[in-house]
Amino acid sequence: MVFKSNIGVAIMVTVIAVALAVMELAIGSFPVDIFRFPVNILAMALWLTLLIVAYKQRATSRFARFMLSQRAVWLSFTLIAAIGIALGLERKPSSDAWVVVASILFILSHLIFITLRGWRTARGIRWRFTLLHLGLIFALGAGFWGAPDREQLRIAVDSEPNDEAYTMSGKPRILNYALTLEDYDIRLDESGMPEHYEAQIGINNERHTIRVNHPYERSWQEKIYLISIGEDTSGERYCILEIVREPWQWLSMTGIVMLIAGAVMMFVGGPRRSNNDKTTVRE
Numbered sequence: 001m002v003f004k005s006n007i008g009v010a011i012m013v014t015v016i017a018v019a020l021a022v023m024e025l026a027i028g029s030f031p032v033d034i035f036r037f038p039v040n041i042l043a044m045a046l047w048l049t050l051l052i053v054a055y056k057q058r059a060t061s062r063f064a065r066f067m068l069s070q071r072a073v074w075l076s077f078t079l080i081a082a083i084g085i086a087l088g089l090e091r092k093p094s095s096d097a098w099v100v101v102a103s104i105l106f107i108l109s110h111l112i113f114i115t116l117r118g119w120r121t122a123r124g125i126r127w128r129f130t131l132l133h134l135g136l137i138f139a140l141g142a143g144f145w146g147a148p149d150r151e152q153l154r155i156a157v158d159s160e161p162n163d164e165a166y167t168m169s170g171k172p173r174i175l176n177y178a179l180t181l182e183d184y185d186i187r188l189d190e191s192g193m194p195e196h197y198e199a200q201i202g203i204n205n206e207r208h209t210i211r212v213n214h215p216y217e218r219s220w221q222e223k224i225y226l227i228s229i230g231e232d233t234s235g236e237r238y239c240i241l242e243i244v245r246e247p248w249q250w251l252s253m254t255g256i257v258m259l260i261a262g263a264v265m266m267f268v269g270g271p272r273r274s275n276n277d278k279t280t281v282r283e
Contacts, residue, residue, distance in 0.1 A: 013075065020098040029096040035148040037247070044145050051109055055116045067113040076110045079103040095147065104144050111137050128269065131262030138255030146248025153245075154227070157181045157201065158238040165243060177204045181239050184229050197229050199239045210241070221247045 035043060058064035066072055083103055095101075115133040120126060153165035153173055161178035180202035187196040198211040203218070210216045215223040227240040246252075 016102070017099055020102055024098045030098050030101045032096050032148050035145075037149050040145050040148050044141075047105075047109075048112070051112050052116070055113055064113070067110055068117060072110050072113075076107050079107055104140070108137065108141055108144060111140075128262050128265045131258045131265065135255045135258030135260075135262055138251050138258065140255075142248040142252035142255060146246070146251065149245075149247045151243070151245040153243040155179060155241050155243065156238055157241055158236055161202075175243075179203060179241065181237060182207055184237065184239060186229060197226070199226050199229060201239075201241070215244075221245055221249055 054061055054064045054067075058068065083100055086100075095104075111133060115130070115137065118126060119130045119133070151173070152168055154168070155162060155165035155175075157179045158181050161180050163175045163178045165173045165175055167173060182200040182202050184199040185197065186194055189195040196211075198209055201208050201210055201216070201224070203216075208216045210224060210226040212226055215225045217223050222243065222245045225242040225244065227242050229237075229239045231237050
């Protein structure tokens with residue numbers, strides 16, 4: 001029976017993967033932009049509600065029983081490994097492929113089911129288990145549900161104020177502030193290659209220094225990076241800046257802190273033992 005069940009799961013996964021591949025070829029990548037705020041919030045709330053309802057019906061729901069089974073665990077591990085290998089082999093990793101989106105959604109759903117089942121026992125809350133699993137859900141979920149709200153913009157800045165940036169696909173975005181290049185400093189090594197360069201940038205009449213690999217943090221969700229410095233044919237100095245906005249970064253950082261806290265508690269507390277001290281119970 002177990003063998004037949006595993007074969008059935010393998011066939012189901014293969015059929016879904018083929019269907020997603022056909023969709024990729026027919027309509028292109030997953031339409032991430034459609035799920036910008038507040039659509040992603042509404043979709044996430046609906047998804048969580050459906051999962052909780054399905055979990056409460058686990059006694060009669062085949063879907064819920066599967067999500068709580070060992071087969072779902074191995075499927076999640078397999079998908080994680082496959083996604084890591086696939087994205088790692090690509091020159092320009094794409095996380096908006098239909099099969100990648102579906103795989104991450106399944107992994108998150110499986111984590112939700114596992115957390116709902118194991119976050120507490122008759123003795124009380126299993127803090128180590130809960131922190132580790134919720135931390136992983138927050139960290140992974142922030143990247144998944146927050147992806148539509150993440151922006152990566154490029155802007156050319158010279159002595160004249162400029163508030164028009166462009167997305168990586170070339171779409172214009174008007175900023176709510178203007179940027180100007182006040183000054184810059186370049187230091188060359190013995191071979192004539194730049195080893196250090198920085199720019200003095202004016203942001204709404206406030207001057208800030210931006211160095212390579214040392215961005216200016218305009219807010220908790222927005223950073224401005226210095227990409228390059230140069231001069232045009234007329235001798236006009238300019239620089240290229242990259243603006244990265246990550247509104248869901250707070251949730252990702254919360255997840256990382258929870259993971260660290262859970263790992264520390266696991267290390268300090270060690271394995272728990274049952275009342276008779278004969279059986280070791282790991283969370």
